[in-house]
Amino acid sequence: QLQLQESGPGLVKPSETLSLTCTVSGGSISSSSYYWGWIRQPPGKGLEWIGNIYYSGSTYYNPSLKSRVTISVDTSQNQFSLKLSSVTAADTAVYYCARRTTRAWFDPWGQGTLVTVSS
């Protein structure tokens, strides 16, 4: 059964870069049938798509975040990563990683990790 697990610092200072990794187990990240995505949810608010990556390295980002987001993949480690630069308090959220199909639905999801931006 495919499982995803987010990891990374839970506290990031304003203006610094948020870095998270998603480790995929129970399946290969190199499958040609799927993308791998990041989604976030500020406390008490809704979901926001951040971006996706294909195993080949092709990336697709939310236009509203594109200037600050980098998603990368490490097929040897079966992991993909998120970097969000110049963070502010508005970037405080639970960050989820998930597998995305070519038909744009996410399943399964990781459990999520809360990242707080504060000095």
Place this chain on the structure above:
Amino acid sequence: QSALTQPPSASGSPGQSVTISCTGTSSDVGGYNYVSWYQQHPGKAPKLMIFEVSERPSGVPDRFSGSKSGNTASLTVSGLQAEDEADYYCSSYAGSNNLVFGGGTKLTVL
């Protein structure tokens, strides 16, 4: 791209049916049959309930159904049960490998 529009709340009594709407534009909901719905209980990760407008993943009760008309997609929960109380989010493909979510609907079982 703007978030899809969902009502903030919906409610129904046990055994009743409730429908949650998700309104977008011809560039997202209306343009593709790639609408999905997610259920999220407090403190938990979202769970896929409907994909490609009306398809149900294995294990999701057939009380959950989806449909679409024009730029509006809908999720219907029939035979409401206490465990259906949760937040529900719609999502749609928006072209050029972009995706957009709805603002979410809090479903209360009275």
